[in-house]
Amino acid sequence: MKIGELSERTGIPTRMLRYYEQQELLDSERSANGYRSYDEAHVERAARVRGLIQSGLSTRMTKVVLDLERQCALETPPVCTRALAEELAQELVALEERLACLTRSRDAVALYLERSAHGDLVPSENRLRRPA
Template identity: 65%
Template sequence: MKIGELSERTGIPTRMLRYYEQQGLITPTREANGYRSYSDGDVARAQQIRGLVQSGLSTRLTKLVLEAETVCATQTTVECTPNVAQELADELAAIESRISCLARSRDTVRDFLCRSEHGKKLVPSLSADAQPVSG
């Protein structure tokens, strides 16, 4: 598929997809005419990249995470430099902190919607027997 179709399927602007390519995050093949050609696998990868970047990771750290994911999928024991290990440990702590913050925010929004007549109508999973989360 061409870059325009990848953009349509992922909701990611073509300019951003080209930037991801510049950063080595996605690697399309090139057709004889020089056009980029993307696979179905690139759809999921582009969406994952966007999610990681939107969650606060730099593209450099996003690349490290994607590489680590590939290594973990193929190897039981991995090696890295102490600097990379420290960087990933720091990022792990930051991710855990963001997840905790997001979980508290989710619980607050859920609690508010559970107590709201309109919230129960808009979000069917907030049934009458759903218990508000106390914080």
């Protein structure tokens, strides 16, 4: 598929897909005329990249996380410098803080909707569970 179709399938603008490629987060095959060509694996990869960036990771850290995921899928233990481990530990703390903030926001929105006349719009998995 060409970049326009990848954009349609993922909802990611073509300009952003080119940026991901420039940052070595996404790759493509090139045809003789220079057009980019993508397959199904690229759809999943592009969505993963977007999700990591939307979660607050820099493009550099996104590349690191994607590389770590690939290494973790292998049988051999990953190689990690102390400096990278410290950076990842800091990122882990930042991710936990963002998750806690997002959880509070989700709960506030769910509670507001539940208390409104539109509580039926809250999916069952997002309904707040209060002790009886």
